Amino acid sequence: MKINIWDWYPIFLKEMIIFKRKLFKLGYLLSAMVVPIIYLIVFGFGLGRSVQISSQDYLNFLIPGLVAMSSMTNSYNWIVNSINLGRLYFKTFQIFIQAPISFFHIILGEVFSGMIKGFFAAFLIILVGILTSSKNFITLPFLIALFLNCFLFASLGFNVGLISKGHEETATYSNFFILPMAFFCGTFFPLDRIPYIFKPIIYILPLTHTNILIRKSFLDKEALISLFVLISYSIFLFVLGVRFMKQYSE
Amino acid sequence: MGKIIIEVKGLTKTYDGKRVVDNISFFVKKGEIFGLIGPNGAGKTTIIKILTTLVKPDEGEVFINGIDLLKYPQEIKKIIGVTPQENNLDRDLTVYETLLIYGKLHKVKDLKKEIEKMLKLMELWERKDSLVFTLSGGMQRRLVIARALLPDPPILFLDEPTVGLDPQIRKFIWEIIRKSKAKGKTIILTTHYIEEAESLCERVGIIHKGKLIAIGTPSELKEKLGRFVVEHINGDGRLIQWICKTEKEAYQLIQEKKIPLTIRHINLEDVFINLTGRKIR
Numbered sequence: 001m002k003i004n005i006w007d008w009y010p011i012f013l014k015e016m017i018i019f020k021r022k023l024f025k026l027g028y029l030l031s032a033m034v035v036p037i038i039y040l041i042v043f044g045f046g047l048g049r050s051v052q053i054s055s056q057d058y059l060n061f062l063i064p065g066l067v068a069m070s071s072m073t074n075s076y077n078w079i080v081n082s083i084n085l086g087r088l089y090f091k092t093f094q095i096f097i098q099a100p101i102s103f104f105h106i107i108l109g110e111v112f113s114g115m116i117k118g119f120f121a122a123f124l125i126i127l128v129g130i131l132t133s134s135k136n137f138i139t140l141p142f143l144i145a146l147f148l149n150c151f152l153f154a155s156l157g158f159n160v161g162l163i164s165k166g167h168e169e170t171a172t173y174s175n176f177f178i179l180p181m182a183f184f185c186g187t188f189f190p191l192d193r194i195p196y197i198f199k200p201i202i203y204i205l206p207l208t209h210t211n212i213l214i215r216k217s218f219l220d221k222e223a224l225i226s227l228f229v230l231i232s233y234s235i236f237l238f239v240l241g242v243r244f245m246k247q248y249s250e
Numbered sequence: 251m252g253k254i255i256i257e258v259k260g261l262t263k264t265y266d267g268k269r270v271v272d273n274i275s276f277f278v279k280k281g282e283i284f285g286l287i288g289p290n291g292a293g294k295t296t297i298i299k300i301l302t303t304l305v306k307p308d309e310g311e312v313f314i315n316g317i318d319l320l321k322y323p324q325e326i327k328k329i330i331g332v333t334p335q336e337n338n339l340d341r342d343l344t345v346y347e348t349l350l351i352y353g354k355l356h357k358v359k360d361l362k363k364e365i366e367k368m369l370k371l372m373e374l375w376e377r378k379d380s381l382v383f384t385l386s387g388g389m390q391r392r393l394v395i396a397r398a399l400l401p402d403p404p405i406l407f408l409d410e411p412t413v414g415l416d417p418q419i420r421k422f423i424w425e426i427i428r429k430s431k432a433k434g435k436t437i438i439l440t441t442h443y444i445e446e447a448e449s450l451c452e453r454v455g456i457i458h459k460g461k462l463i464a465i466g467t468p469s470e471l472k473e474k475l476g477r478f479v480v481e482h483i484n485g486d487g488r489l490i491q492w493i494c495k496t497e498k499e500a501y502q503l504i505q506e507k508k509i510p511l512t513i514r515h516i517n518l519e520d521v522f523i524n525l526t527g528r529k530i531r
Contacts (some may be wrong), residue, residue, distance in 0.1 A: 010354035091338035249306040
């Protein structure tokens with residue numbers, strides 16, 4: 001079959017049209033932003049100036065973590081909902097399955113659209129960070145971490161959306177995987193404060209490595225290890241998605 | 251006999267231990283309208299889903315235009331258009347955007363021109379900027395059919411194309427189906443409306459509990475059974491029927507019975523009841 005490298009574009013375009021339409025609904029925008037803003041106000045502005053972490057203001061420490069957390073949840077949730085509802089309830093996912101494009105491109109289109117959602121959420125936090133933080137946190141490792149984080153969690157969202165047998169089941173994955181990661185993987189406090197016995201589990205989880213990489217000024221040895229872990233997760237989850245798609249049957 | 255364009259051999263699909271498609275074999279000739287008729291839950295939609303790559307069968311083979319569906323589904327997707335039973339439209343897209351995305355997925359050339367042509371054909375051009383969820387059921391159905399026709403595929407699968415629609419829209423969609431046939435397209439449709447099958451299909455397959463229990467032209471199937479039905483509603487409100495081979499036989503029966511009787515031509519529903527002992531619902 002002749003492969004067109006732009007085959008993913010119609011899927012991406014569809015998601016972007018819907019995203020743009022939803023974006024102009026104020027309630028939708030606020031609901032997407034409400035959790036990180038609450039954390040920023042409670043932890044950042046509440047403790048931010050008075051608490052020092054890793055020899056810096058807590059606010060400076062927190063903002064990159066919130067970027068990681070917010071980009072994770074938004075990339076993931078967008079795709080999970082889009083795939084799961086489209087597959088089980090609205091049946092719109094059938095259109096992609098029946099289109100003469102490869103499964104690779106279907107996932108790519110969906111993942112790219114999830115990434116845009118993640119970038120958008122991150123952008124809003126970055127904006128707040130630029131206005132409130134005294135430190136320049138936008139570095140090369142920061143940008144790489146943000147990119148990989150969005151790609152990785154959009155890919156995860158695709159897989160969960162595809163294998164969940166009901167929409168309630170996607171909430172189970174969120175509650176047992178996404179939510180704990182948001183709290184225990186270094187978003188709100190440094191990883192060295194985690195009890196020793198939990199460290200092996202924490203270091204397996206991808207958001208931990210996003211939080212390590214996103215706070216680095218340059219690519220040192222620790223950053224390179226985290227980079228390697230994030231790339232490995234990204235490839236693994238994307239390939240897993242292709243595999244699930246090959247087995248797709250209603 | 252025309253060239254065979256779809257060949258189905260021994261198709262079987264089981265869900266939770268229940269065989270919903272049970273060793274089904276049939277063929278469809280190029281340019282014909284072939285109908286799968288049967289009640290809800292008979293297995294018609296599952297057959298369509300298998301033929302349109304949504305469901306993988308447990309057993310069997312399917313060849314479409316000589317291509318093995320199970321080995322080369324991507325090649326099949328280039329030559330088929332599908333109207334599913336449910337209106338699987340994105341509620342948050344406009345009518346125009348719906349066709350734009352679909353056209354891009356299927357690499358339709360001169361897309362803007364083709365969309366305009368299709369929307370005018372389906373009498374939806376005035377609503378091109380309306381969001382899908384604001385359309386009536388009939389309009390959504392027309393949009394789903396417009397979408398399937400947009401890439402001009404040689405083979406169309408229409409799963410219950412007129413279910414739940416008022417008679418006027420139903421006739422409109424029948425006209426579109428006839429026009430598509432006139433253009434040389436092969437059409438496979440499922441329906442549980444007998445009138446629809448008799449009006450449109452050149453050959454039909456009757457599906458019951460996942461099995462293909464009869465196949466042929468509507469007139470062949472009917473003539474095997476008889477030509478006329480004489481009916482009487484008794485005091486309990488029960489319908490009593492007699493099937494007669496000839497008109498003369500029917501009128502003789504009326505004279506013999508000496509009770510109020512009506513006479514009508516046999517239809518495919520009578521064939522179905524005769525084969526299965528139940529009505530198509």
